[in-house]
Amino acid sequence: xxxxxxxxxxxxxxxxxxLWLGVAYLGALAALFVTALWTQNGFTGxxxxxxxLDSFKTLFTVEVYRTIALRTIAVAVxxxxxxxxxxxxxxxxxxxxxxxxxxxxxxxxxxxxxxASYLVKAYAWRGMFSExxxxxxxxxxxxxxxxxxxxxxxxxxxxxxxxxxxxxxIYAGLERLPDSLLEASADLxxxxxxxxxxxxxxxxxxxMAAGSIFTFSLTLGDYIAVRIxxxxxxxxxxxxxxxxxxxxxLPFAAAVATIPVVVMVLYLAAVRRTGAMxxx
Amino acid sequence: xxxxxxxxxxxxxxxxxxxxxxxxxxxxAAKAGSSTGFSAPDLxxxxxxxxxxxxxxxxxxxxxxxxxxxxxxxDWVTPFEKQTGxxxxxxxxxxxxxxxxxxxxxQYDVVSASGDATLRLIAGGQVEPVNTDLVPNYADVxxxxxxxxxxxxxxxxxxxxxxxxxxxxMWRTDKVKPAPTSWSVVFDANxxxxxxxxxxxxxxxxxxxxxxxxxxxxDLGIKNPYALDDKQFAATVDLLxxxxxxxxxxxxxxxxxxxxxxxxxxxxxxxxxxIANVATGEKVPVQVTVPTEGVTGWSDTWMVSATSKHKxxxxxxxxxxxxxxxxxxxxxxxxxAPANGKACALTADKNHCTTYHAGDATYAQKIWxxxxxxxxxxDGRTDVKCTDxxxxxxxxxxxxx
Numbered sequence: 001x002x003x004x005x006x007x008x009x010x011x012x013x014x015x016x017x018x019l020w021l022g023v024a025y026l027g028a029l030a031a032l033f034v035t036a037l038w039t040q041n042g043f044t045g046x047x048x049x050x051x052x053l054d055s056f057k058t059l060f061t062v063e064v065y066r067t068i069a070l071r072t073i074a075v076a077v078x079x080x081x082x083x084x085x086x087x088x089x090x091x092x093x094x095x096x097x098x099x100x101x102x103x104x105x106x107x108x109x110x111x112x113x114x115x116a117s118y119l120v121k122a123y124a125w126r127g128m129f130s131e132x133x134x135x136x137x138x139x140x141x142x143x144x145x146x147x148x149x150x151x152x153x154x155x156x157x158x159x160x161x162x163x164x165x166x167x168x169x170i171y172a173g174l175e176r177l178p179d180s181l182l183e184a185s186a187d188l189x190x191x192x193x194x195x196x197x198x199x200x201x202x203x204x205x206x207x208m209a210a211g212s213i214f215t216f217s218l219t220l221g222d223y224i225a226v227r228i229x230x231x232x233x234x235x236x237x238x239x240x241x242x243x244x245x246x247x248x249x250l251p252f253a254a255a256v257a258t259i260p261v262v263v264m265v266l267y268l269a270a271v272r273r274t275g276a277m278x279x280x
Numbered sequence: 281x282x283x284x285x286x287x288x289x290x291x292x293x294x295x296x297x298x299x300x301x302x303x304x305x306x307x308x309a310a311k312a313g314s315s316t317g318f319s320a321p322d323l324x325x326x327x328x329x330x331x332x333x334x335x336x337x338x339x340x341x342x343x344x345x346x347x348x349x350x351x352x353x354x355d356w357v358t359p360f361e362k363q364t365g366x367x368x369x370x371x372x373x374x375x376x377x378x379x380x381x382x383x384x385x386x387q388y389d390v391v392s393a394s395g396d397a398t399l400r401l402i403a404g405g406q407v408e409p410v411n412t413d414l415v416p417n418y419a420d421v422x423x424x425x426x427x428x429x430x431x432x433x434x435x436x437x438x439x440x441x442x443x444x445x446x447x448x449x450m451w452r453t454d455k456v457k458p459a460p461t462s463w464s465v466v467f468d469a470n471x472x473x474x475x476x477x478x479x480x481x482x483x484x485x486x487x488x489x490x491x492x493x494x495x496x497x498x499d500l501g502i503k504n505p506y507a508l509d510d511k512q513f514a515a516t517v518d519l520l521x522x523x524x525x526x527x528x529x530x531x532x533x534x535x536x537x538x539x540x541x542x543x544x545x546x547x548x549x550x551x552x553x554x555i556a557n558v559a560t561g562e563k564v565p566v567q568v569t570v571p572t573e574g575v576t577g578w579s580d581t582w583m584v585s586a587t588s589k590h591k592x593x594x595x596x597x598x599x600x601x602x603x604x605x606x607x608x609x610x611x612x613x614x615x616x617a618p619a620n621g622k623a624c625a626l627t628a629d630k631n632h633c634t635t636y637h638a639g640d641a642t643y644a645q646k647i648w649x650x651x652x653x654x655x656x657x658x659d660g661r662t663d664v665k666c667t668d669x670x671x672x673x674x675x676x677x678x679x680x681x
Contacts, residue, residue: 040670064678130543149529149545228536231529234680242483242677249670 029261036254047250055255065239069259072236075155076219080212082159083166087211091170092200096182110167118161122228125157129229149231157225158218165214173207174200209274216267220260236260320402320433323586325409329595336366336593339379339388341580343614344442345370345601354613356606363600366593383407389588390597392442394578395430396484396650396669402438407583409436415599421619424641429658430651431581439581440598443607445616445636446577446647447480447488448568450551450559455544463492463571465548467523474526478540478549481530483672484650486679487576488550489523490516491648495573504659505576506651513667513675520679530680534558541566553636554615570646577647611636617644 036055039048059065094106113121128134129149136146147153177200185195223237236259243253338345338357347370348355357368371388373379376397383391383406393401401407412418418440425431425441432438451460456473466477467489479485490505493516502512528545531537534555540546542564556568582601584594600606604622611618612627617636624633637643651658657666667675 058674062674062678064681067681068677126539130539131545132543232524232527232680234677239677242673249673252670252674 032254032257032261035250036252036258038251040249040251055252058252059255059259065256065259068234068236068239071151071233072220072260073263075151075158075235076216078155079158079162079219080166080215082155083163083215084208084212086159086163087166087170088204088208091167091174091204092196094167095171095174095177096179107171110164110171113160114164118224119228121161122157122225125153125160125225126228129153149229151230151233153229153231154226154233154235157229158222159215161225162215162218165218166208166211169211169214170204170207173204173210177203206274209271213268213271217260217264220263320409320436320438321405323405323408325411325436326414326584326591326595327411329414330592332364332366332593332596333590334365334367334593335590336368336390336597337388337590338368338370338597339382339391340370340372341392341394341614342372342374344392344580344610345372346610346613354609356601356609360597360600360606364593364596366590366596368597380404380406383585386585386587389585389590389594391583391585392580393439393583394580394650396652398430398438398581398583399652399654401583402433405586407438408586410439410584410598411595412437412440414595415440415602417599417602417604417620420604420622421602422621422639422641422644424644425579425619428579428649430579430649439583440602441619442580442582442602443611443614443616443619444577444579444644444647444649445552445554446570446575446643447550448553448556448575449548449571450541450556450566450568451548452541452544453565453567455547459567459569460548461569461572463488463573464496466526466550467492467519469522469525471526473548476528476545476547477523477526478537478546479523479527479530480550481532483669483676484576485550486516486520486672486675487648487650487653489519491576492573493519504657505648506653507658507661507666508653509657509661509664509666513671517675517679521681524679524681538562538564552615557615557635570643574646574648577649579647579649608632611638 035047037051037053039050039052039054090106090110094103094110098106126149129136129147131146131148135153136148139146181199182195185199190198221237223235223241226233226235226238236256239256240253243249243256345357345368346354347357347368357370360366361368371382373382376394379391379393379397380400382388383401384404386406391401391407393407398407421441425444427435427437428441431441449460449463449466451465453459455476456465465471465473466479471477480488486508487505490502490508490512493500493512494502494505497515500512500515502508508516529540531540531546531549534552535558537546537549537551537555538559541559542562551568553568556566559566582598584591584598588594601610602620604620604626607618607620608623608626611623612629612632615636617633617638618624618627621639624638627633629635633639653667653669653672655665655668656662657664
């Protein structure tokens, strides 16, 4: 039967996901862009469907949005770099050094934080960064001033939150690297560092890029952690949240929300060039 | 928009709503100036109470309409249902803006609106005037809560006052000495508490700074912290930008503030009485005061939807929720001053009304209640345009940087 109606079968197979992608996903995005071109009645909060670029004009002319956008991107980059640096040795150890039993244990250990709620973890960090908390006591013990709430605390918290999303792709990437390659490198006289640099790293870079998509995009959209440990700082997500929640100004919120979309499109285009998309 | 008769209007406030110039005569003592302006849609009010319709849909702040589902001991909805036969469904909202949005759906019969939502609801025609004669308990509501700019238009009440509270100055008694009497500890660039100040995280907090400037920089000519022209607004925003260098963090979640004061990350800043109570309960040495410059605050009103199909039940609810028993229960559960003077005798904590200054008209007079800032100056000026709430929101983002 299937051979008689190949087209119908294909349509049945692809229909639902295409519908999902087209209507629910891209449709919502399109609605977002359209809303950004409308305006809002400041008093009643009603959206006025008059085409205007006012929201974008505000976005580009008022300096604070540029500052916040750059700050958000900087935090996202920093979180990604920290996660990559921390995740790499862990992933190497898990996939190439640890025995099967230890490997399974480590895998569970890496995944374990994902079982706890985001908020619990963020508030735990709030406790650690507060006066008399673990972090500030540790700093004071060596005679330094605790960073307190602020961007440092935000970067640390977000790096902690997204770390598993970086470890797992790198681990998966290394799993695909046959041990025989490492042995061959050793047989040909390659030292550990040389092997790492010339064999392991090239395999790992696309995996890291894949992981960075998670850490980067999740940071770009986050607004909760910075509310909890960020002190007086705010990221793009907070601007969107405040405009939707407090001002009920959907057009402007939509305009702000296009920034992370544009940044992500550029980022994904860059990542694609590394070939990381194929290893996803 | 219909024209309002000059004779009827007692123009408590002067706002201009969109279109045709409505003329209102007269003005109240405080709000001087012309009253060209705020014209409420001409909606009828109920003139006779009939039998209950058997159903009521309530839109309320969390804690205002408890039916025992959160805590079996906290329940003033079930007695109402038994008494009137009106089956109540409750929907809660988190912000005034959410309340306004939800009211536009027309699915709710009554709403508990704060002063920064009421005028928007009135102007938008979502709520109708209330016939206070049909609410017997209205007689016991403190006089200083009636006919205020946020719950009435031209002397016509648009709802029933429910409860109120002030945004106070709180400090850690062990870290802040001497006890502050002025908001300068949180606004002055040379405040000794730099880095440990906290402030309320909402655009409406701009009014607190404006109120401070009203007292400290009289030449700016601020008469009402919710009516700021461009120059006054710029000065206020500048003050808040200075304040940012003092602030350790902004709060909007009250438990977050309790925690910040407990750990001493914050030692001085704006607060609510209920927060001070919680902190004191946790043995944190804090005190609150009304600084010399005054305070901002909130005053909530129960309003009836213009499209409600259950108006008789709605009026019965209005009467029930400010009855001494229910009003006492809500005020105590939520942590605010009740509107009904008779409620004070029925609170479990006999000091409740003293703590919250319930019947203290002079204390209440000092409060600048949250009001929606709109383009038409609330202080009656017509020669300038004032900054509206959307500008406040954008400015708030810029202040935080």
